[in-house]
Amino acid sequence: MKYLRNTWYVAAWSDEISGDRPLARTLLDTPVALYRRSDNTTAAILDRCPHRFAPLSAGCVKDNQVFCAYHGLGFDGTGTCTHNPHGPIRRSMDIPSYRTHEAHRAVWIWMGEQQQADPALIPDLSYLAGAPETAFSKGNMVAQGNYEIFVDNILDLSHTDYLHPTTLGGAGITGTKPEVHETDDFVDVTWFVPNQSPSPLLKSLFAELPEKTDTFQRVRWYAPGVMRLVAGSMAAGAPEAEAMANFNAHILTPETATSSHYFYAATRNFRVEDGELNQQIAATREHIFGTEDKPMIEAIQNRMGDAEFWSLNPLLFSIDAAPVRVRRRLQRLIDAEQGDPC
Numbered sequence: 288m289k290y291l292r293n294t295w296y297v298a299a300w301s302d303e304i305s306g307d308r309p310l311a312r313t314l315l316d317t318p319v320a321l322y323r324r325s326d327n328t329t330a331a332i333l334d335r336c337p338h339r340f341a342p343l344s345a346g347c348v349k350d351n352q353v354f355c356a357y358h359g360l361g362f363d364g365t366g367t368c369t370h371n372p373h374g375p376i377r378r379s380m381d382i383p384s385y386r387t388h389e390a391h392r393a394v395w396i397w398m399g400e401q402q403q404a405d406p407a408l409i410p411d412l413s414y415l416a417g418a419p420e421t422a423f424s425k426g427n428m429v430a431q432g433n434y435e436i437f438v439d440n441i442l443d444l445s446h447t448d449y450l451h452p453t454t455l456g457g458a459g460i461t462g463t464k465p466e467v468h469e470t471d472d473f474v475d476v477t478w479f480v481p482n483q484s485p486s487p488l489l490k491s492l493f494a495e496l497p498e499k500t501d502t503f504q505r506v507r508w509y510a511p512g513v514m515r516l517v518a519g520s521m522a523a524g525a526p527e528a529e530a531m532a533n534f535n536a537h538i539l540t541p542e543t544a545t546s547s548h549y550f551y552a553a554t555r556n557f558r559v560e561d562g563e564l565n566q567q568i569a570a571t572r573e574h575i576f577g578t579e580d581k582p583m584i585e586a587i588q589n590r591m592g593d594a595e596f597w598s599l600n601p602l603l604f605s606i607d608a609a610p611v612r613v614r615r616r617l618q619r620l621i622d623a624e625q626g627d628p629c
């Protein structure tokens with residue numbers, strides 16, 4: 288599968304990577320071993336020993352190097368072979384490494400041309416870094432579906448009316464045309480639903496909400512699969528500044544052509560010291576993603592099989608405005624990177 292390579296992907300949440308054992312993660316069809324050095328910086332190397340191809344992640348981290356569990360070769364975070372108990376070290380023993388950078392509570396990895404890896408290109412998710420612990424939650428999962436199906440899912444929130452009717456749905460997104468706005472750096476899609484009953488989830492969490500609210504949902508997509516979602520509700524007719532708002536991140540990193548790492552996180556602007564509410568929101572989200580979105584995306588992948596998305600002639604409605612623009616834009620970026628003139 289062709290992936291956009293010269294870009295930052297999230298490889299892990301920061302607290303998933305330690306200095307004890309490497310973390311094994313397949314990213315863009317490539318096995319990667321991630322670990323932390325004693326100066327707290329992170330490193331990523333190919334997770335395949337060049338001797339007999341053992342996963343280096345099965346080994347241990349010592350003195351800022353990873354030692355193969357099979358016959359003891361050692362490598363540093365640049366992929367340079369540093370130890371060979373069986374003879375001299377030659378440069379042919381070196382393995383690929385990947386630049387990493389820690390930002391917004393996540394470890395980002397650059398799988399393309401290593402000289403091009405510029406941390407300034409990481410999308411701004413600083414609202415996650417600054418969130419108090421009692422108003423922050425996160426998680427991640429692997430799902431057996433292509434990452435673009437997940438991206439479609441967030442860029443078309445009309446699915447909440449059908450897939451999540453007892454929680455997020457019912458607030459009238461279907462009846463609202465999404466507004467799409469593009470710049471060189473991102474694609475924005477916004478839904479504004481005036482004067483509706485709050486969603487079932489909001490009603491169950493907040494008895495004090497008025498009968499009728501205005502709600503807005505805004506997704507900002509950065510290539511290839513990083514999305515910021517802000518969702519807010521306020522009394523009908525009130526200014527947006529009075530909204531109870533959630534600030535979410537939905538981040539997709541391809542594992543393979545048909546599986547994805549899904550990283551998600553949220554913070555909010557109300558009851559930020561209420562740790563119990565925080566847990567309640569996190570548990571509800573796990574339930575919704577794990578029992579509704581993930582199975583649907585996996586079922587879609589199953590029905591699509593190996594077919595390319597456009598080859599199946601999908602019907603297109605106004606709800607698809609943002610997903611279609613993003614799919615086409617991502618394809619242009621991938622083609623440009625691969626030097627495809629068409």
Ligand code: FES
Nearest residue numbers: 336338339355358
């Ligand atoms: S497989 Fe790693 S040293 Fe032999």
Ligand SMILES: [Fe+2]
Nearest residue numbers: 447450451580
């Ligand atoms: Fe969903």
